[in-house]
Amino acid sequence: MTTTYAVLSEGLEKRYGEVHALRGLDLAVAEGTVCGVLGPNGAGKTTAVRVLTTLTVPDGGSARVAGHDVVRGAAAVRAAIGVTGQDASVDGELTGRQNLRLFAKLQRLRGASARARADELLERFGLAEAADRPARTYSGGMRRRLDLAASLLTTPRVLFLDEPTTGLDPHSRNRIWAAVRELADRGTTVLLTTQYLEEADRLADDIVLIDRGRAAHRGTPAELKARIGSYAEVVVADGSAMVPAAGVLDQLTGSVPVLDHEHRTVGAVTTDTTLTLPRLVRELDAAGVPVVDVALRPPTLDEVFLRLTGRDDGRTAPAPKETAA
Structure with missing residues (x-):
């Protein structure tokens, strides 16, 4: 059986002045799986996500996401993915409900379907009671949950989560874990960077350990433990x-x-x-x-x-x- 890869990179290179963030990074993430990308601070995890989501152009190598080249087909990549970065991107002056409806419009959802999807996500992430408060009054964990909800308004082919549960309490973290697992079960490919090892152990089908800009080790959680x-x-x-x-x-x-x-x-x-x-x-x-x-x-x-x-x-x-x- 031939494996189809939703994310495939070969020899990715990226420099920021004297810093060599990516040094020939190879990744292969099969469709419909959760790939946990782990590594020490400064290993290149966030730079890899920025390249794969078309936010940064690589200096060398190549990458394809959802079948599209991240440089030549950047627009097609962006249409196929969802992204939750390390910093929440919600508007503090808008309410939680208004934020989701705004993001829904940006993703071309309209009318009753957009409103229903926003309300569904507010309920799922425990934000229904605070839905009509300005997001600037939310706690950090609430803003994080709202940010993730925004990335799930549509069902992306590939979802990039860059340390999505940092700073969240265990209950909020469990909500996000359940949402991620449900998405993967429905066929979405998830690339997850995290510093919570328990998170990777619970969610990831495969794990890539990045060190100094390269994929140093890879395998299932069980395979890595056996080593x-x-x-x-x-x-x-x-x-x-x-x-x-x-x-x-x-x-x-x-x-x-x-x-x-x-x-x-x-x-x-x-x-x-x-x-x-x-x-x-x-x-x-x-x-x-x-x-x-x-x-x-x-x-x-x-x-x-x-x-x-x-x-x-x-x-x-x-x-x-x-x-x-």
Whole structure:
């Protein structure tokens, strides 16, 4: 079966003076999927989005979005996409409802259908009660939700979301996640840049890790996690046992352990497929380490990100604690 790509770039280059933002970026996003684009600050994520949405002309390479060249067919690209950038683009003097109706007119929606679609989106994103207030009175999260609603007035073939949930509370974030997943299920291709690793893990069919303007790693969340092996984690009974526990993990995993003193947790990644939980428990017991809990589990996407981008100097972050939603 032949794969059709909604976004395809080859060797994209972009410089801003001395800054080489894109250094031969290759992307391939299949139609109807959600692609998570991750990377450290300054990696080139936003520049890539600006090139792919025709806001910036590349210095080299090529890219096609929805079948159109982003330079020669820029108008056709713009007609096929939706975009939510990092900064909200709503008019603060207009009400939420007026903003959506204005955007609807710009997208050639008219009359009752435009009004109905605006009202539907205000309800979906929890803005119905504030719909007739000026947007300047909205909180940052409310403006963000209104901005995303504006990008969904029509159903775009490709939707670009540049860190869409930054600063949102968990409830608002869940609303946006549900909307994104629904769009993808209906056939819209979504390219999502985010710094929330949980967001990419929840939404993305495929992930591209961009580092220094290039696609450094790519794969499904499961494939990327498999590359760095497992994560061994020990919760000790008291703080004095953390160093001995770290010694055991260092010997067994060959990785530099990370100590979380607040939670009395020591963890380390391992690619040793022969390491088992019973063996880990036996070694800790033999070293006289008093433990509360021991786990050997797949890594989180946060740990994958830190390891594969080399931003932890060989270390991996401690696992996040589970919290009630």
